[in-house]
Amino acid sequence: MRALFVQQDHVSPTGPIGEGFERRGYELVEFPVVPADRFHAPDVEVAFPDPRDYDVIVPMGAPWSVYDGAAIGSWIREELDFLRRAHESGVPVFGICFGGQALAAALGGRVERGSEPEIGWYTIETGAPGLVEAGPWFQWHQDRWSPPPGAAPLARTRVAPQAFTIGRSLAVQFHPELTVAMLDGWLGNGGGDWVTAHGGDVERLAATTRAEEPSAVVRAHRLVDRFLDQVATRPW
Known part of the structure; x- marks a missing residue:
């Protein structure tokens, strides 16, 4: 079995979500979209593979917006x-943050700027705790989706929807793959300035993440198991 991780940028490793799939016997295949040397000019040409060559697709997060075609160019349409x-x-499909927004847009939903960004560790309101538990989960976004027709909304915060299922697919707005090392990569790649510009405290964010990581890894593995057992196996 093969799981394709669509990595929108060079600082988005698979983290505990990748570990969760490996624990279930999946081979991880990483598909980079924007290479490091094009991070500040991300309108690259991308040829996506045939999705039927894989057993599951995991589109991951990104610092860009799904609707910002002027910045990221034609590859968002291709994705x-x-x-x-x-x-x-x-x-x-298991869509994470930008990947969840992209899934919503691909299936007829809408993505737009939210009323305010969510940055840090949040407990979410969930109507399906046996699939998507309350967390806390790590948030790093300023956009929100309206789910596509036929989707089942599962969770939300005051600011944005947090999860939906549709068919065999799951989208989450938060980052279950987040680790301390990953956050360091984001902060060092311009994210620190973004956090500060939105009133966040970078040192506190890093300290909280160090404290949360052990239990967050367990939650991430559990989320993968529940996705595979409850969603990905639905009749088709």
Whole structure:
């Protein structure tokens, strides 16, 4: 079994989510979209593979917005088409943050700027704790989705929807893959300035993440198991 991780940028490793799939016997295949040397000019040309060559697709987070075609160019249209083809072919999709927003947009939902950013560790309101538990989960976003027709909303915060399922696919707005090392990469790649500009405290964010990481890793593994057992196996 093979899980394709669509890594939108060079500072988004698979983390505990990748570990969760490996624990279930999946081979991880990493598909980079924007290389490090194009991070500040991300309008690259990308040829996405045939999603039917994989057993699950995991589109990951990004510092860009799904609707910002002027910045990221044609590859977002290609990615939305790729995710749509995966879903329509019965290939399970597990979308994370930008990846969840992209799944929503690909299937007829809408993505827009939220009323305020969410940065840090949040406990979410969940109507399906046996699938998506309350957390706390790490948030790093300023956009929000409206779910596509036919989706089942599962969780939310005051600011944004946090999870939905549709068919064999699951989208989450938070970052279950987040680790201390990953956060260091984000902060050092311009994210620290972004956090500060939005009133956040970088040192406190890093300290809280160090404290939360051990239990967050366990939650991430549990989320993968629940996705595979409850969503990805739905009849097609």
